[in-house]
Amino acid sequence: MTGPLPADFWDRIADRYAKRPIDDPDAYQAALERTRSHLRPQDDVLELGCGTGSTALLLAPEVGRYTASDLSPRMIEIGGEKAAAEGVGNLEFIAADLSNPQLSDRPRDAVLALNLLHLLEDLPEALSRVHAMLRPGGLFISKTVCPISGRVPIKLRLMLWALPVMQWLGKAPYVNFMSTDELETAITQAGFEIIETGNYPASPPSRYVVARRL
Template sequence: MFHVANDARFWDRIARKYAADPIADMAGYERTLERTRHYLNGAETAFEFGCGTGTTALRLAPSLRRIVATDISSGMIAIAREKAEAEDRANVAFEVATPDAAPWPDESFDVALGFNVLHLVAAREAALNGVHRLLKPGGLFISKTPCLKEMNPLVRIAVRVMQVFGKAPYVAFLSAADLEREMAAAGFEIIERARHASRGRDARPFLVARKR
């Protein structure tokens, strides 16, 4: 709970700046959206966690019956709601929540989404178990996660220094293999593995996992 509260304050503080920052690899982002849409037919109800300011939820909303997108940061959610209102997206709801403490009943959703967030979750086991609980039998969990263990070791030093000065939240140093083991332990079977970066070495595996 300490990490959630502390990190929520961090993201609240930088929410407006985060919303203004451009996506670093737009081509890679578009590939992720395209591949995600491949698994959607317009009839699904989806749950997203770590939605930030709602960009991805709003981009995917036309391919879904309904999406509930969540984040720990009320500041991020406020911006997401502003964007949804501006776009008049009636099938999108933004809420402050986490997968392990989500208020929705078991097996409420067909699809769960978690983009660029799992490395920021200290209680990943609880989060993954929460995602599993919320999904219907055979439901899909689609994610893309920066795996800092696969990046230059200097990244680890930089993150630690930034954390000392309050410039970075909790960050886990994971590999793709670590992620897959954790997902398997939570009751998921990986059905697709991909890398979508348009340039350089891609340390953000895109994983599609089915609830067993």
């Protein structure tokens, strides 16, 4: 038995995902404010793996042009409906994966990948594509779930134990658990200079990285 294609999985959970509250509002706001501090009013921004567009709707009014992309058409449909309801005019939603030429039709000032990189099977290839999407000096801003060091809560240990079975049944996505060092090494090897890091939340850590294209 095999699981569904990735887009099928995210399409299937999109409506539940849209209604789910943020797990850690304080950590989310902290990362959001750090991201805002790196964006300028004239910037052309691309967000990868935007989900149903919650972050895109908050950041788009503060930049010149914002493109929100996700491989799930249903996620994009929900995001577009929310943008229309809120009247955000400079925000475009595109159903596309990283290989879609629509995402590399022009150089961007910033590319965002928030809670995405650990879901990609070929991280070096993905980072190479992100590098090509940016203008020289442009920013790549990411937040990535990384493994926990030290004592792990029993609930999380059970989830990690069950993950392979859930993936085989098509009820969980691929997950690449990288250490923060492995993540940051991959980013620098792709042609970026890391200029800021942080953990939002601290435990389990979601590593926030701001990197400049060299």
